[in-house]
Amino acid sequence: MIGFIGLLVGVLLGLVLNINIPDKFSPYMSVAILACLDSVFGALRASLSKSFKPDIFISGFIGNAILAAALAYLGDKLGIPIYIAAVIVFGGRIFDNFAIIRRFLLEKLKNRQRGD
Template structure:
């Protein structure tokens, strides 16, 4: 539930404050956002599975974002577009977690009717 509330607050703040980043930072920001969304969906999944741990969520949320941004930085220095691979991996994980979340919710709806 904490993750969902954080996601909603983040969306509201993102809409309320029109923050622009330099184009050069867009690969870093996009990967960090995908990492944070991945952590949020993982937290929602863990909550539905009744094994959510706030310490794991917080460390994963910030750790994944910084690690992903660091990998993009390293790739940038090496001339390798690492951010593309990171976005693909995070995107796959987000969709996988969403599929599991959807199934868990559908199972709960079926058992309550």
């Protein structure tokens, strides 16, 4: 739940504040945002399965963002688009977590309809 609230606050701040990121930082920010979204979806999944731990979420949120941005920077310096690997991995994990969340919620809905 903390992750979802943080996501909402971040979206609202992004809509209210007029912050422009220079084009040269776009790959770093896009990968960092994907990494953070991965952490948020992971937190939502953990929350639904009653295994959410705030310290794991915070460390993953910050660590994933820093690692993803660092990989994008390293790839930029080497002339290799390493950030694409991060996009693939984090994108895949986001879809996996979403699928698990969806299945969990559908199962919960079915159990409610049956009266379990």
